[in-house]
Amino acid sequence: MAEQVIIRRLGAKADGIAESASGSVFVPKVLPGETVTVECDGSHARLVSVDVPSPERETPFCPYFDACGGCATQHMQHGFYQSWKQDILAHTLRQARIEAPVDPLIDAHGEGRRRVTLHVRFPDRAMHVGYMAPRSHQIVEIAFCPIAEPGLKDQAPGIARAIGEHLKGPRKPLDIQITQTQTGFDVDVRGHGPMKDAERLKLIDLASSLDLSRLSIHGDVIVERRPPAILMGRASVVPPAGSFLQATRLGEEVLAGLVTETCAKAKRVADLFAGSGPFSLRLAEKAEVHAAEFDKGSTMALDKAFRATPGLRRITAEARDLFRRPLLTPELNAFDAVVLDPPRAGAEAQVKQIAVSKVPLVVSVSCDPATFARDAAILMSAGYRLERVIPVDQFKHSPHLEVVGILRRDVAKKRR
Template structure:
């Protein structure tokens, strides 16, 4: 019953970062706990399979103090209370177990930490509380409530000023009375902010937003991708290229993460002379691969392709890169189109690339390199390639989302 304490023993940490208690044949999930801990909990009425942690009676020797004052209230981090070595071993084991469930056997390399200086992009939420006050911060754990924050220690120092700018923008937009999502990216030359959720705005508020952008020296401010003010085009460095960011564009969460993934891709494509980079985005792999290889880069995002095309024109010393817009979910490259490539790189969104992978499996491409941000869909896609005659030679987990269960990987398939 609600309010009645329940004493549980934690068996292991599950794939979402919660401690798992095996009680009467059922799995109960207790956040912020570790294996072999004995804890006092209470029921969560909204989630019958979950328990709220009340206190720890017997702590794990692997437990450490969290470094953030918002931990357990803010839902951004699931794990700050675990020593680094067992935490990394747990993340690597997620990859091993997921592949095993798909009946895939392959060596899994030690995990590569790619947190670097911290997250270079963040989405802040602005909402009015029940008291009418404005809160700017992150969603609470397992809730839509917003935890107002003054600082986030996992952010790249390049995002300094992001919270102040977001609060100022949210204050100007208070009359709109709508929930806002404020995406902030640290470009090389300033902050790039895209605000979503406002709906149509009167000229007076647009003018006020422009003043805020000037006052906080933002590189650019957009609203739903539409320009409000641009002091300078926001750019990021990718290899030897300078790429202008499309508004609200995708970017790897950390600079170290991008560099780590790209270095692995280059290593696994070594020797290839003609490479297809599928789901290429703004070119983090293509622009680096082109230092030694001819590249065809495809993505459905027109803004990303336009930025990549401009970067290609502006960068000297690259092999030819052909960047084109193509929806690879609806129009995947077929084996006949793939025949001239000696390597393919694909880095799809979380849903994976089943349609494209089925065509790859039917092709004669000698090397396929997969980059994935979802171990489950990677395992599905990997099984298709293996059943099509490929051998999965290597898998390297990459941790650029430290303190969360989220993990990425780079894998090499060879025919």
């Protein structure tokens, strides 16, 4: 049954919060102060209509916005959106009892996302290709994605559909990750499982007809027609198939710029959760770097790029599970600075080791404000000062936010 409610405020995931006849409900794609008609399903509601719009509302630029679960904020005017996103970070810091200056939000969307993941499903025997609807496994079929980089935004759905046609025999759900690189599209397919030789040969032909740089299944390379290179500073890196990559080119450049600027005086830097080296390869222009990363393929890609790039200081790359085997105090004390860029779970085990070390500078890069605040609080309780917090918006049109925190302490004071 439909009912009319007033949106009181927004939650951290951009859903509006209202009081209905059955209690509090979360409503997507609304703004505070709006009067809306909804259909409730437990604590969540489907938006039927906006009856009294907010002056902060604007028309979404994507024709799929109402149906697609990818973007959540295209209906927000830019100024409101920026304030809301900064408030998410400020609220999270307050909850952790952290007081620190927060910089203005940096827009790092650039030309758009350089990687998208499209889904192929067969719910009614027919093939459906696109993104998921909100809170659903239903596919919203798309012809293009306007928040992706030029080229990728128009071509990705066609590539995913062509691959889906070739792999539709078992009717397994497929997730097709497409990355735009310097040499073309790098595609990794998940969900199919092991392939027979005849199937692999057909995919090699398909990769040629689509002019893909590389095609892989669950990271197993079917064919590499050209190395799918990513520029990281002066270095050209070929990351492992399907491995981690910052969402946008500009986002990586902004984050790396903040890291290298902060570490400019350091002679030895530990880059922890280093991936394929977006920070290490830039830091090595001025400092020696030890890079630690769980994924061995990423450390091999980093090492290869380092050896092929003249003029860099020494980089040592180590495949190491920093959750189970963090760098210990004697190892950490050899560095002038530590850079952390962990996954969403944060770096609690590693941070506890840093807290009892003599490292004077920590640059914490995080894609989750809550785990960032948790880890920063551990360091602050050990004597570090959170000097600066910078929100970086490379996940534009979504609730996700990248955070860079700069923490320093007086080494002489620690020794006493």
